[in-house]
Amino acid sequence: MSDLDQLRTDLLAAVDSAEGLDALDAVRVQALGKSGTVTGLLKTLGGMSPEQRQSEGPRIQGLREAVADAIATRRDALERAALDARLASETLDMTLPVDAVAAGGVHPVSQVMDELAEIFADLGFAVATGPEIEDDWHNFTALNIPETHPARAMHDTFYLAGDHERPMVLRTHTSPVQIRAMKAAGGTQPVRIIAPGRTYRSDSDATHTPMFHQVEGLVIDKGITLGHLKWTLETFLKAFFERDDIVLRLRPSYFPFTEPSAEVDVGYTVINGKRVIGGDPSQGEGGWMEVLGSGMVHRKVIAAGGYDPDQWQGFAFGCGIDRLAMLKYGMDDLRAFFDGDLRWLKHYGFGALDVPTLSGGVGA
Structure with missing residues (x-):
């Protein structure tokens, strides 16, 4: 024990x-x-x-x-x-600055494309896409652009070398998507689409680049008039610029794929020496700024898409996405969109988690 x-x-x-x-x-x-x-x-x-x-x-x-x-x-x-x-x-100094975490941003062109898709989705439009390398029938002939038209000239269009059944080009506009959308509908169904995407032309200055972005809209149905076109564009621009005082002016113009055709101007006012989209220019200091091309779809284009032009009518419109971004977000040189300068993107880009949304929509 x-x-x-x-x-x-x-x-x-x-x-x-x-x-x-x-x-x-x-x-x-x-x-x-x-x-x-x-x-x-x-x-x-x-x-x-x-x-x-x-x-x-x-x-x-x-x-x-x-x-x-x-x-x-x-x-x-x-x-x-x-x-x-x-x-x-072991001590930790909480007063030291934290290293910044690298973060990506949304390019203004991508942001505007999202805004366009959102607006036109509310209006019943679908988003359509097509190839960027096109044959000349879809890019020119089907859109009533004859072989002698200046748009076919080598100084405007990038032609692809090689033996092809048809001459191949880098598309000069997104209008070929209109033909493809009509063909896909079989000539019997209404069509209501927008076609955003990259396009190519041999041009470069402060407001033009060899590659740029366009969005085109197309409506094919029975009984379509210029009144439908004007209302659609007015509703779109009010939602995009988020202003109810948008004033439009349609000027007679010429496009081979529409008849009649109209350039669309939007009124602007001058505030603190800067142009601001919105307001009636006739009521004070301001003016008109061209933003869109539009018109009623030409009978030959409707026929090329497989529709009977005696039964179906439609309207089309198009504009540069890059230009819309410049107007809405205050940019002054188109070439900076493609320079790849991170300083520019940090200034004009949008945070991935806090990109702006359209507050008004098109319901008003």
Whole structure:
């Protein structure tokens, strides 16, 4: 009995005096390991008589539990002390500036394309696409542009070299999508689409680039008039510029694929020396700015799309997406859209998570 009491005292003292986790683990192995002193005492229970096991077993088991509990308590104390020492030695200066995280942005052209899709979706238009490498039938002939038309000249159009069944070009406008959309409808269903995308012409200055973006709209149905065209454009421009005081002026013009044709001007006013879209120019300082080309679809174009021009009518319109972005967001040089200058994009671009949305829509 005195031997067990002395062993308990010695082991508990060794646990309390362990100054580190390694020293404490050594005490654990010495007492409770496979060859430990307490483990050895437990093994002797098998050779005792039932009376001896009944009296000695609880004492030895009690010794084992006391040592195990002491080791667990000491381990917690040592771990807390080690953490406190680490926290005391490791400091973080919260006054230092945080390194900026690189973030992408939405290009103004992409933003305007999203806005266009949103507006025209509310008006019942679908988005249609087509190839950027076109044959000259879709790009010119089907749109009533004869072989002698200046738009076919080499200085305007990029022609592709090689042997082809038809001459191939980089499309000069997104109007070929109109023909493809009509063909897909089979000449029996109404068509209401917009066709945004890249186009190509041999031109470059502050307001022109060899590659630029256009959006065209097409409506084919029965009983379509110029009144439908004017209302659609007025509703679109009010929603896009988010102003109810948009004033339009339609000027007679000429496009081979529409008849009659009209250039669409929008009124602007001058505020603090800058042109601002909106307001009636006749009521003060301001003027007119051309933003769109439009007209009633030519009979030959309707026929080329597979429709009977005696039964079906339609209107079409088109404008430069890059120009719309310049007008709405105050940019003055089209070439900067394609320079790849990150400083420009940071200034004019839109955060991926906080791009502006159209507050008014077209429901008003």
